[in-house]
Amino acid sequence: MSDAVYRLENVAYRHPGPPGTAFRLEIDALTVRAGEILALVGPNGAGKTTLLSLLAFLSRPAAGRLEFLGGDPWADGDRVVAARREAVLVTHHPYLFKGSVGDNVAFGLKLRGRPEAEIAARVRAALALVELDGGERRPVSGLSAGQAQRVALARALALRPQVLLLDEPTANLDAALGMRMEALLRESGPERGTTIVFSTHNFSQASRLAGGILYLSEGRQVEFSHENCFSGTAETDGRTSWIEPRPGVRIVFSGAKRGHVTCVIDPAAIRILPASAAAPSGAGPNVFRGRVTRMETTDAARALVRTSGDIVLRAVLPVRDLEAAGVSLSREVLLRFDPDAVEVVGDRPADGEKPA
Amino acid sequence: MIFRELALAVWVSLKTSGLAALIASLIAVPAALFLAGREFRAKKLILVINQTWMAAPTVVIGLLFYSLLSRSGPLGRLGLLYTQAAMTVGQVFLILPLIVGFSYTALRQVDKRARRTALTLGATPRQAGWIVLREARFPLLVAVLAGFARAVSEVGIAMMLGGNIRNVTRNITTSIALETAKGEFRNGVVLGAILLVITLGINVLVQTGFRGRDGE
Numbered sequence: 154m155s156d157a158v159y160r161l162e163n164v165a166y167r168h169p170g171p172p173g174t175a176f177r178l179e180i181d182a183l184t185v186r187a188g189e190i191l192a193l194v195g196p197n198g199a200g201k202t203t204l205l206s207l208l209a210f211l212s213r214p215a216a217g218r219l220e221f222l223g224g225d226p227w228a229d230g231d232r233v234v235a236a237r238r239e240a241v242l243v244t245h246h247p248y249l250f251k252g253s254v255g256d257n258v259a260f261g262l263k264l265r266g267r268p269e270a271e272i273a274a275r276v277r278a279a280l281a282l283v284e285l286d287g288g289e290r291r292p293v294s295g296l297s298a299g300q301a302q303r304v305a306l307a308r309a310l311a312l313r314p315q316v317l318l319l320d321e322p323t324a325n326l327d328a329a330l331g332m333r334m335e336a337l338l339r340e341s342g343p344e345r346g347t348t349i350v351f352s353t354h355n356f357s358q359a360s361r362l363a364g365g366i367l368y369l370s371e372g373r374q375v376e377f378s379h380e381n382c383f384s385g386t387a388e389t390d391g392r393t394s395w396i397e398p399r400p401g402v403r404i405v406f407s408g409a410k411r412g413h414v415t416c417v418i419d420p421a422a423i424r425i426l427p428a429s430a431a432a433p434s435g436a437g438p439n440v441f442r443g444r445v446t447r448m449e450t451t452d453a454a455r456a457l458v459r460t461s462g463d464i465v466l467r468a469v470l471p472v473r474d475l476e477a478a479g480v481s482l483s484r485e486v487l488l489r490f491d492p493d494a495v496e497v498v499g500d501r502p503a504d505g506e507k508p509a
Numbered sequence: 510m511i512f513r514e515l516a517l518a519v520w521v522s523l524k525t526s527g528l529a530a531l532i533a534s535l536i537a538v539p540a541a542l543f544l545a546g547r548e549f550r551a552k553k554l555i556l557v558i559n560q561t562w563m564a565a566p567t568v569v570i571g572l573l574f575y576s577l578l579s580r581s582g583p584l585g586r587l588g589l590l591y592t593q594a595a596m597t598v599g600q601v602f603l604i605l606p607l608i609v610g611f612s613y614t615a616l617r618q619v620d621k622r623a624r625r626t627a628l629t630l631g632a633t634p635r636q637a638g639w640i641v642l643r644e645a646r647f648p649l650l651v652a653v654l655a656g657f658a659r660a661v662s663e664v665g666i667a668m669m670l671g672g673n674i675r676n677v678t679r680n681i682t683t684s685i686a687l688e689t690a691k692g693e694f695r696n697g698v699v700l701g702a703i704l705l706v707i708t709l710g711i712n713v714l715v716q717t718g719f720r721g722r723d724g725e
Contacts, residue, residue, distance in 0.1 A: 250623070260627075
């Protein structure tokens with residue numbers, strides 16, 4: 154297909170560091186198409202930021218092939234600069250240059266030699282998109298982390314690049330603004346033809362925004378499965394709703410929903426209890442019996458546990474809690490989560506009903 | 510001491526030291542940018558040599574260049590000894606390590622993200638280098654001013670390489686030395702005050718101009 158923006162084959166990158174801390178990222182195959190929104194999901198240290206850095210051509214792969222718009226940007230220095238101008242990265246902790254908000258948003262446009270009138274118009278429009286209208290003259294030294302992130306996003310949006318690379322774009326924003334930024338990204342993506350690759354820890358955000366999800370763990374892409382993601386026809390008693398992905402298995406969530414619902418359960422919100430703990434009956438909704446089928450540590454402090462049983466669930470819990478929870482391979486455990494931990498990421502109302 | 514003579518001494522000071530600060534900055538700032546942006550084996554050694562060089566007494570540098578520029582020295586043919594050019598060359602070598610050291614510290618303090626941000630926004634590597642320098646413009650200017658202040662206030666090099674020739678290589682500091690030797694303490698104090706006013710004026714201009722504009 155000719156609409157591939159990125160094509161990666163056996164790309165490897167080694168981040169130098171003292172013995173024992175060196176990091177290696179390996180991507181066997183990845184294609185990102187024009188207008189696609191791709192989410193990079195994984196725990197800390199999985200390689201999300203490193204991959205974004207490779208896609209922004211700020212780091213060079215040690216091996217493999219990284220094609221951008223059908224060519225190799227690393228073939229010569231001019232091509233790298235041209236490729237960077239089409240794939241702009243907004244980092245998790247963005248750096249703002251000394252001066253005003255307007256200076257920062259105009260920065261890339263000035264580098265591209267745009268006329269002054271066009272720069273002024275684009276700066277105004279970009280600031281309006283991130284809800285910082287009229288803030289051109291404001292010095293950056295007084296901005297909060299969230300405002301700085303919005304200025305950095307405006308700085309990238311003003312350039313209208315073919316690809317926007319965003320490292321945890323809503324990490325510094327409050328929930329309401331985060332949702333508005335998600336809407337903005339959705340508008341900036343397929344609707345305007347901008348390809349977006351963003352990283353997040355938030356699985357449900359990835360599900361809401363992205364057309365594709367690349368799951369990374371310890372520098373490798375891992376097969377993405379729809380664990381903790383369930384669909385079914387929702388019933389409601391007016392206060393809570395539930396779906397039954399399998400007969401006799403009921404997932405309860407807050408709010409009134411009817412019709413087809415897709416929901417996800419945050420792995421960090423699932424508690425694991427020894428199988429000998431109090432019987433599920435009377436313990437409230439969303440308690441399931443399962444057997445540990447896989448355990449791995451995602452970093453020094455957290456462990457990923459996969460269980461099969463009533464339903465397949467994946468939970469993330471502190472390593473120190475493993476023993477307390479009686480977690481070991483093949484062991485039977487109880488899994489429990491609160492209805493509020495279930496997030497509805499897609500719903501299609503029942504026939505004849507309006508969406509809630 | 511007549512006014513013309515005094516004005517000439519001030520002019521010689523400003524000219525030789527200003528030129529020395531300019532030349533030294535053109536060498537020192539790129540060198541500091543190179544050192545701050547790269548890690549290599551000899552870097553530590555270079556920094557130690559630079560720090561040691563910073564502490565070199567002016568008379569030692571004066572003596573070194575005197576032996577190079579004197580008629581029997583390897584550069585004697587150039588005929589530079591007892592000229593303003595010789596004073597400038599000596600002062601460049603005096604303040605070079607100072608500006609390298611201060612600039613290196615200033616550039617190391619620039620956030621590493623500045624260069625990467627400039628690159629991702631479309632800067633060429635050279636433009637990104639300029640942007641890093643721009644981000645450190647205030648401390649870099651302080652480094653240059655510190656170099657100028659060191660050059661304008663030194664006496665050993667000016668005396669040994671300039672020779673304190675009246676209306677030619679006599680500057681403020683050599684004039685102060687001469688006036689003091691003659692017992693004309695009042696003239697010495699006046700010249701010292703002029704020297705202080707010059708450096709104070711430049712510092713005030715820079716501080717108000719830059720801090721005001723950057724909102725720092």
